[in-house]
Amino acid sequence: MQLTKDAFLAQAKATLTRLDGPVLAAISHHGEPEVAALASAFGAAKARSVTEFIQELCPGPLTHIGLAAVVLRELLEARDDVLDGEVSTPTVVTGHARVSGSLSVTAPLVVLGDLEVGGVIHDAGPDSTVVVVGRCTAWGLRTSGNFLVLGDLVVRDAIQGVYNDESLVVAGALETRFLDENDHDVTVHGEERVKHRFELGRSGEEAASLASTFLVPGLYDVELDELHHDELFERISRNEPVFTEAPQPRQVKEPDEPTAEELQGIDVAGIVARAPVEVSARNIYYAQRKTGEVWLAGSGEFPVVIFDGEKFLGLEPSPALDATRASERVTFWRKRGDLFLEIERFEAIVQVHAGYNNGLKTTLRFAFDSADAAVRAVRGLEARYTGDFLRVTTEIPGRGLLERELSKYANGKSEYTSAIIKGTTLVTRDGVNKTFDDEVSALLALEDWIATKRQAGFDLKILEWKPFGSLAAR
Numbered sequence: 001m002q003l004t005k006d007a008f009l010a011q012a013k014a015t016l017t018r019l020d021g022p023v024l025a026a027i028s029h030h031g032e033p034e035v036a037a038l039a040s041a042f043g044a045a046k047a048r049s050v051t052e053f054i055q056e057l058c059p060g061p062l063t064h065i066g067l068a069a070v071v072l073r074e075l076l077e078a079r080d081d082v083l084d085g086e087v088s089t090p091t092v093v094t095g096h097a098r099v100s101g102s103l104s105v106t107a108p109l110v111v112l113g114d115l116e117v118g119g120v121i122h123d124a125g126p127d128s129t130v131v132v133v134g135r136c137t138a139w140g141l142r143t144s145g146n147f148l149v150l151g152d153l154v155v156r157d158a159i160q161g162v163y164n165d166e167s168l169v170v171a172g173a174l175e176t177r178f179l180d181e182n183d184h185d186v187t188v189h190g191e192e193r194v195k196h197r198f199e200l201g202r203s204g205e206e207a208a209s210l211a212s213t214f215l216v217p218g219l220y221d222v223e224l225d226e227l228h229h230d231e232l233f234e235r236i237s238r239n240e241p242v243f244t245e246a247p248q249p250r251q252v253k254e255p256d257e258p259t260a261e262e263l264q265g266i267d268v269a270g271i272v273a274r275a276p277v278e279v280s281a282r283n284i285y286y287a288q289r290k291t292g293e294v295w296l297a298g299s300g301e302f303p304v305v306i307f308d309g310e311k312f313l314g315l316e317p318s319p320a321l322d323a324t325r326a327s328e329r330v331t332f333w334r335k336r337g338d339l340f341l342e343i344e345r346f347e348a349i350v351q352v353h354a355g356y357n358n359g360l361k362t363t364l365r366f367a368f369d370s371a372d373a374a375v376r377a378v379r380g381l382e383a384r385y386t387g388d389f390l391r392v393t394t395e396i397p398g399r400g401l402l403e404r405e406l407s408k409y410a411n412g413k414s415e416y417t418s419a420i421i422k423g424t425t426l427v428t429r430d431g432v433n434k435t436f437d438d439e440v441s442a443l444l445a446l447e448d449w450i451a452t453k454r455q456a457g458f459d460l461k462i463l464e465w466k467p468f469g470s471l472a473a474r
Helices: 005-018 021-030 035-042 050-057 062-075 204-211 229-237 268-273 371-385 439-455
Strands: 002-004 047-049 091-093 097-099 103-105 109-111 115-117 120-123 130-132 136-143 147-149 153-161 167-170 174-180 185-188 192-198 284-288 293-299 302-307 328-334 339-346 349-356 361-367 390-392 400-410 413-422 425-428 433-435 459-465
Touching: 002 005, 002 050, 005 035, 005 062, 021 062, 021 147, 021 167, 035 047, 035 050, 035 062, 047 050, 050 062, 050 091, 062 109, 062 130, 062 147, 120 229, 136 147, 136 229, 153 167, 153 185, 153 229, 192 204, 268 293, 302 349, 302 361, 328 371, 339 371, 339 459, 349 371, 349 459, 361 459, 400 439, 413 439, 425 439
Parallel strands: 091 109, 097 115, 103 120, 109 130, 115 136, 120 136, 130 147, 136 153, 147 167, 153 174, 167 185, 174 192
Antiparallel strands: 002 047, 284 293, 293 302, 328 339, 328 390, 339 349, 349 361, 400 413, 400 459, 413 425, 425 433
């Protein structure tokens, strides 16, 4: 299809004088439409193919591509088309377009009639400018690009705006069950029929909390302040339910810091005054009312200061640790504050690491009269923290894979390595990737790896989980 410059521009002038109402307002969202801008898309050429012409206008403001689409509808013969699941080259459909499944758009797409998608539309701004002159229908829409609908936009389940550089503009009505504007510009000139709307600038904490009232579990995490958009649209594309049958009670994230109730009866000011290093009563990681235990932010050798209810831990000289392989290991994780407690027993010595995800930790070491006494001490610690903390092995539920990062300082530089258990596979940053018959065998191999590293001078630096802990991201 060829466009003649003179004929096209003459039609554009006539069309622009007739435009008014919501259609003109939608086209003008990024500025006042001008025929001169369309003329520049032809350059020195007397004629261009339709796709070449559209490509010249993209990426760019919706104003010019929107006006061009209306003009093209008046000039070109309408021919319907069935698209496959991907638009990766500039495409113009002069009539109605239909897609039997989901649609991925990574190049300009202009539909001069209606667009009907039996799945989810994913675009990829800024390369994916989409203009639908007629009505657009789909099960879901996830848009990061410029997306202009001059008719109605009807999305059965959910619309998500991604990034703040482009716009979703609708001249007609917008209908959907869930609209998450996130940080994306969404402008509707017609009626809005939206059951759940998260407005521009919403916080992650508020969004996750509100989502808990109407999305099925697994699509949000109140503790992490996250909506799982990837999973949401995967389920929509598979035509699986994503909404609860009835409204649910709203879940609210527990505060990371201890509550007034947890601190009741604990003399924080008195504990702070007796601390071995400088601490602040306003920076409390953890408090246990039944024992009076408090974790405070410290400094130096004790970035995490622990008062066990009777005394500060770590003030006595630490026993030497000769063994390299732990006799047993117990790991606890607390989602509130992302705190961890890892307990290692080396025969009659117990080593405790206490800290927070990808942050700082304090290591304490205690010697006992016998291995049996050390075992009893470990069991006592398990009983003390069970309930407040969750015992974990290879993964932190609702977080990700548990990663142990080790470090050493030698010859004027620091070295780092880390390890995870992924299923039954031990993976380390220094090249180990070995699969075992079961998880127990993989965990035993992890202990051997840690022992080898300890022999080489490495010590535990921190415990972490994705996105902070990642073997490939260093």
